[in-house]
Amino acid sequence: MKFEYTIxxxxxxxxxxxxxxxxxxxKLLGIDSKIIRRASIAIYEAEINIAIHSYGGKIILYVQENSIKIIALDKGPGINNIDLAMKEGFSTATHEIREMGFGAGMGLPNIKKCSDEFSITSESGKYTRLEIAINI
Ligand SMILES: Nc1ncnc2c1ncn2[C@@H]1O[C@H](COP(=O)(O)OP(=O)(O)OP(=O)(O)O)[C@@H](O)[C@H]1O
Ligand SMILES: [Mg+2]
Structure with missing residues (x-):
């Protein structure tokens, strides 16, 4: 099953x-609540990252027999240094964004913690693509 959301x-x-x-x-599909919690955290963080840090994008969810796969793809500007972006506490969020409660630099590390498989690819000026899987 495939579901797609525009951000x-x-x-x-x-x-x-x-x-x-x-x-x-x-929930409707009867997935275990612990799995749902991990998926929701990861998707929320990916969604907010697209809203805050990108020009817009989409989230695609695949529910498969043994796993949930989530792809978050946006239209840039991309992440220059992925290792740095993955560090707890690293954030390029502006003052205004921080005042709204975002920008702790914890989103990507949290997504990784919630995932069984995790990968990010990005091309500067073009896109960021986050792909994660959670085993059911
Ligand atoms: N989709 C994206 N496009 C461009 N840059 C991104 C994207 N997602 C993350 N980043 C970069 O990676 C940094 C770290 O992301 P992360 O989600 O860990 O923290 P944050 O969004 O800044 O703060 P928090 O998630 O705690 O509110 C961001 O500050 C931003 O520079
Ligand atoms: Mg974030």
Whole structure:
């Protein structure tokens, strides 16, 4: 099964909708609540990252027999230094974004903790693609 959600840049009125929607879908499918919690955290962080740090993008969810696969793909500007971006506490969030409660630099490390498989690829000026899997 495949589900797709569009995420707009800096649209905080709808930010978080994809993850709450996916949570409902996974519940309806009878997925274990611990798995749903990990998936929701990862998807929420990926969704907010697209809203805050990118020009917009999408989240694609695949529910397979043995795993949940999540792809978060955006239209750039990309991540120059992925190792640095993965460090706990590293953030390029602006003052305004921090005042809204984001920018602790914990999103990507948290996504990794919630995942059984994790990869990010990015091309400067073009895209960032995050792909994770959680075993069911
Ligand atoms: N989709 C993205 N496009 C471009 N840069 C990104 C993207 N996602 C993350 N980054 C970069 O990686 C950094 C670390 O991301 P991370 O999610 O860990 O922290 P944060 O979003 O800054 O803060 P928090 O997630 O704790 O609110 C970001 O500050 C940003 O520079
Ligand atoms: Mg983040």
């Amino acid at each position: 707009s840049n800096l649209d905080f009125s709808t930010a978080g909708e994809a993850s709450s929607n996916i949570k409902k879908v996974l």
